[in-house]
Amino acid sequence: MEIFIGLIQESISGIALGSIYALIALGFTLIYKATEVVNFAQGELMMVGAYINFYFVTTFLAQSGEPTIGVFFLAFAGSIIFSFVFGWVLDWVINRPLKDEPIFSVIMATISLSIILRALVAIIAGPMSLIPYSPFGNRVLSLNGIIISALDLSIIFSAIVLVTIFYYFFNKTKWGIAMQATSEDPVAAQLMGIPVKRVYGLVWIFSALVATISGILLAPRMSLLDTSMGFLGLKAFPAAVLGGFGSIAGAIVGGIIMGVIETISMGTLSFHFKWIKEMNDIIVWIVLIAVLMVKPDGLFGEEKVKKV
């Protein structure tokens, strides 16, 4: 019974962690689908988002003196605005100048970007780790003996809201469908009068937006915030591969599964099998290799026939 309750608690906590992986995976799936570029800086975009939010929280906190909901709300709004500008700038410095270069060059540029962003943040914010604020403190909810952290619940809730908005945007609005059309066939999209360059800009803005939100959600879950947070973004890759690389639904489901696997293996499994504890850091990568061997197209992936 205790094991059972433990597993439920861990699953919920895993879904929360997985929701964040899902958002990061969603971010680079958007860019990948539209431009075939794998953005290795997605984790760093998230880290920058977390730092910006931390900066806003401390600024507003200094003014109001109390950590009220208003403070967190204002900080959130500020970070969102920042992410729009950030995504727009990235489109102009990374995407547009390299638009005629091979995809490989752009991917290398995103790797450089990730290193530059880590260095920049370290220079501006200083080398010390920060202690992130959580709007919920250590509050927990208890339900029939199952204890769930309020933070985790809010993460899951935010992820659901965000994914719903994205789903609506992509499938029901003209610009959303235009983004799909552009990612399917940019040449044909141009012939429809779709401003393809602006669509690519929009894609980068969206991806900075989800990265920032995942950073804001993830930071309070970590005891310390430092520039290595960006490396967590790499874990979203196995998540995306598990779901089927390039599939939006796959990114979300894969992210959640990875979060649950990781949390349970760190919790109950490590408790009963000591050797699993040693393997915590590599568990997602083992899953990645297993998926690549058994089902390389992932859960939602379709075998794509390349256009000639």
Add this chain to the structure above:
Amino acid sequence: MLKLVGVETYYGKVKALHGVSLEVKEGQLVTILGANGAGKTTILKSISGLVEPEQGTIHFEGKRIDRLDPEKIVSMGVGHVPEWRRIFPELTVKENLLMGGFLIEEKDLLHNRMKEAFHHFPILKKRKEQKAGTMSGGEQQMLAISRALMIKPKLLLLDEPSLGLSPLLVQDIFATIKELHKSGVTILLVEQNVNRALSIADYGYVLTTGKIFLSGTYEELLDEEKVREQYLGEGKYVRRSKLWSGS
């Protein structure tokens, strides 16, 4: 309505068009004929702004368009049905039409145009919620044409609409083109189907390796033994024209 003068277009260092001049007058149906690789598609791409000519000028309704972005050229009233149709396979038929009308701001107008498309091609209405990629080649061609017609273009560029279709469907497509022309759309048609294309066209251009080789009306061109030799003969003239162009 459309006028190309001395257009030279490159792909990297490869010269695909060696100074092409041609004209399409309002209400005409003009066809460009030529063997594989002659540069027919490149002419259409140059007109709609997908590639930028290095030399020469392109005017549409008196305005110079050869430095404009494709979306600008579309908004001036140039529709382009590309080679191999290029519908959006993962989008539904309805969404494909919606994209064709991307530049239409008024909801009612968009709705009406969609209705017109369904009226013209009832099969599209039946398939409207279906993913476009799951339709047959002929249905996809209907969709590609309807999609380009959403903005009611003044000039329609058609790139080998009969490509890969069965003879029966080819007949249908040509009937559709003829009808469109009758309804007042100016058409620039690229074809390999010489006889059919010439039989519905007011004027034709024959292209060889990036140059206009011949031009004339249906009768004039059919009289030209050369046209036949270009397509059906032993390629005597092809070789000679190659000698002339120094390659």
